[in-house]
Amino acid sequence: MSDQQSxxxxxxxxxxxxxxxxxxxxxxxxxxxxxxHALRGIDLSVxxxxxxxxxxxxxxxxxxLLTLAGGLDTPTSGHVIVEGTDITTASRRQLAxxxxxxIGYVFQDYNLIPALTxxxxxxxxxxLDGVSARKARASALAALEEMGLGQLADRFPDEMSGGQQxxxxxxxxxxxxxxxxxxxxxxGALDSETGxxxxxxxxxxxxxxxxxxxxxxxxxFAAWADRVVFLRDGSVVDETLxxxxxxxxxxxxxx
Amino acid sequence: xxxxxxxxALLERGPRYGSQLRTExxxxxxxxxxxxxxxxxxxxxxxxxxxxxxxxxxDSAGHTLYAITDSGRAELHQWYERPVDRTNPPRDxxxxxxxxxxxxxxxxxxxxxxxxxHATIRAMQDYTRLKAQxxxxxxxxxxxxxxxxxxxxVLEQLIFQTEAEARWLDHSESRxxxxxxxADRRAEPEPPQADTDAPAAAAAPEPRAFRTPRG
Numbered sequence: 001m002s003d004q005q006s007x008x009x010x011x012x013x014x015x016x017x018x019x020x021x022x023x024x025x026x027x028x029x030x031x032x033x034x035x036x037h038a039l040r041g042i043d044l045s046v047x048x049x050x051x052x053x054x055x056x057x058x059x060x061x062x063x064x065l066l067t068l069a070g071g072l073d074t075p076t077s078g079h080v081i082v083e084g085t086d087i088t089t090a091s092r093r094q095l096a097x098x099x100x101x102x103i104g105y106v107f108q109d110y111n112l113i114p115a116l117t118x119x120x121x122x123x124x125x126x127x128l129d130g131v132s133a134r135k136a137r138a139s140a141l142a143a144l145e146e147m148g149l150g151q152l153a154d155r156f157p158d159e160m161s162g163g164q165q166x167x168x169x170x171x172x173x174x175x176x177x178x179x180x181x182x183x184x185x186x187x188g189a190l191d192s193e194t195g196x197x198x199x200x201x202x203x204x205x206x207x208x209x210x211x212x213x214x215x216x217x218x219x220x221f222a223a224w225a226d227r228v229v230f231l232r233d234g235s236v237v238d239e240t241l242x243x244x245x246x247x248x249x250x251x252x253x254x255x
Numbered sequence: 256x257x258x259x260x261x262x263x264a265l266l267e268r269g270p271r272y273g274s275q276l277r278t279e280x281x282x283x284x285x286x287x288x289x290x291x292x293x294x295x296x297x298x299x300x301x302x303x304x305x306x307x308x309x310x311x312x313x314d315s316a317g318h319t320l321y322a323i324t325d326s327g328r329a330e331l332h333q334w335y336e337r338p339v340d341r342t343n344p345p346r347d348x349x350x351x352x353x354x355x356x357x358x359x360x361x362x363x364x365x366x367x368x369x370x371x372x373h374a375t376i377r378a379m380q381d382y383t384r385l386k387a388q389x390x391x392x393x394x395x396x397x398x399x400x401x402x403x404x405x406x407x408x409v410l411e412q413l414i415f416q417t418e419a420e421a422r423w424l425d426h427s428e429s430r431x432x433x434x435x436x437x438a439d440r441r442a443e444p445e446p447p448q449a450d451t452d453a454p455a456a457a458a459a460p461e462p463r464a465f466r467t468p469r470g
Contacts, residue, residue: 055376057429203387219421220414223379224387230369238369240377 017084018045019180019211020069025078027064027234038064040234041078046213048179051206053214053222056231062215063184065231069213070103070182071095082180100129104173104181106202108188110165112157112172119144119153122172129176143175144168147201163194167201179210186214187221199224258290258298263307263323263331270311272318273299283405285385287413302327349420353427365428372424379417386410 025042028035039061046052054062067073068080071087080087083102087095104125105111112121119140126136144150149167157165166186173181183202187195195218203224206212214225222228230238258280265271265279273295280290299321302308307330311322323331349371356364389407 057425200387200390217425219376219379220383220418222376223383223414225380228376228380230372238373240373240380 016047018047018081019083020044020046020213021079021081022065022069023079023081025065025068025080026076027061027068027073028076037234039068039075042231042234042236044229044236046180046211048209048211049206050227051203051212051214051225053216053225053228054231055217055219055222055228058217059233060231061234062231064234066182066184066213066215070105071099097129100125101176102178102180104170104175104178106166106169106173106181106183106186108185110157110162110169110189112165112169114157117154117156118149118160118168118171121157121168122175125172125178126176131176139176140171143171147171147205161194162190163197166190166194166198170198170201170205174205174210181205181210181212183212183214185216187216187218192220195221257334258294259302259307260331260334262295262298262302263327263334266308266321266323267328267331270320270322272314272320275318276321282402284409285389285406287409357431364431368424368428372421375417375421375424379414379421382410382414382417386414 022042022044025039025044026037027039028037030036042061042065044052044065054065056062064073068075069082071080071082075088078088082098085094085098087098090098112118113124116124119137122143123133123136123140126139127133131139141150141153144153147167147170149164149171152160152164152168155164157168160168169186170181170183173183181202186202187198190198199214199221202212202214206226214222216222226241228240229236261280262276265276271279274292276299277290277292277295280295299308303310303321307324307327308321309324311320314320352367353364356362356367386407389403389410392403393407
């Protein structure tokens with residue numbers, strides 16, 4: 001189809017600073033006979049505008065990678081650099097500030113606070129960061145509006161579908177200046193069509209400049225990513241790069 | 256793939272000439288199965304021989320038009336009603352390759368699986384990108400909506416097909432890991448979703464020493 005023009009995928013310029021940089025990341029649980037190597041030296045950079053999917057069998061280290069990237073756990077060795085700050089050497093105060101200002105999480109079970117409306121949930125990280133309630137609410141409403149969720153602002157979690165809650169969770173993850181979103185099986189509790197709408201939102205936020213890591217075991221959702229990283233036994237075994245999809249149209253598509 | 260029935264379906268909408276049929280076929284299927292004009296005319300000649308289409312005059316530019324006949328219409332409707340034949344599964348190169356790789360000397364079947372998984376997921380990334388574009392085109396209400404919807408369905412079929420392949424690869428890999436375990440560990444019951452949720456089938460932590468089962 002002649003007008004199936006794709007927005008050209010522009011690879012990040014080498015000079016662009018990654019939002020997240022993992023270098024030689026190692027996480028070992030236990031010691032001696034019960035020692036488990038959850039991660040064995042991972043190098044991974046995620047640039048603004050990029051969505052990276054991490055796939056692998058259970059036990060391959062996907063979730064460990066995400067908790068380390070978000071500063072929820074400490075690596076045995078190696079570095080986690082978020083927006084230029086090494087969180088493995090940061091003070092607890094710096095780390096807490098970074099988690100409030102730079103890093104957003106999206107979980108399988110949404111984790112919205114039931115007693116708060118969608119707008120209040122989205123405003124919460126800003127308020128915790130010391131922004132005035134009025135300003136926090138304004139930026140929450142702006143985030144919801146920008147993501148096409150404005151009509152949900154005053155609903156409580158139990159008044160929303162799972163897909164709506166998950167989209168609000170994405171808004172909460174990226175409210176304010178935050179541009180790193182770490183999503184752990186965000187579609188796990190959703191039916192396939194709703195899961196797709198959540199992925200479409202995540203994709204569009206990354207297209208708008210955020211950086212995202214998506215942990216999933218669903219190939220169909222991983223396929224929304226720019227890169228797919230395969231983990232096995234705590235190591236990266238392989239990685240895909242997205243090609244120019246238009247090559248499909250010239251009959252090169254077949255396998 | 257049935258070019259015959261594809262052409263009949265387009266002709267049911269009114270008389271058309273050869274290269275027009277080719278363009279419309281490709282527009283609906285996003286050039287996934289490109290046709291050449293020669294194939295179109297050969298197929299039209301056979302359809303005419305079988306009485307399913309008939310030459311229907313010329314358009315103002317002098318193109319020879321073809322029209323569907325009553326028996327062509329009957330054949331087309333039978334095609335829509337009849338499920339696609341599944342009695343003879345098409346030969347699948349990947350299945351054959353894995354079947355041959357099991358126990359083959361000097362072949363790391365896990366590497367074969369990963370190389371294919373890479374290619375399969377990458378194809379899915381391409382299809383998904385095109386799908387996002389098709390969805391955007393439909394939502395923006397552009398004029399070619401009917402073709403975009405047809406193209407979307409074709410793309411989603413490709414996505415589901417590649418997804419099935421990726422899941423089967425995951426499943427095969429964890430199946431092989433399981434079978435390579437000593438018998439006493441293998442006796443552990445499989446997780447309940449092992450068949451539908453392939454990656455969950457390998458229990459954590461995974462065995463380090465993977466060997467292709469031999470013999």
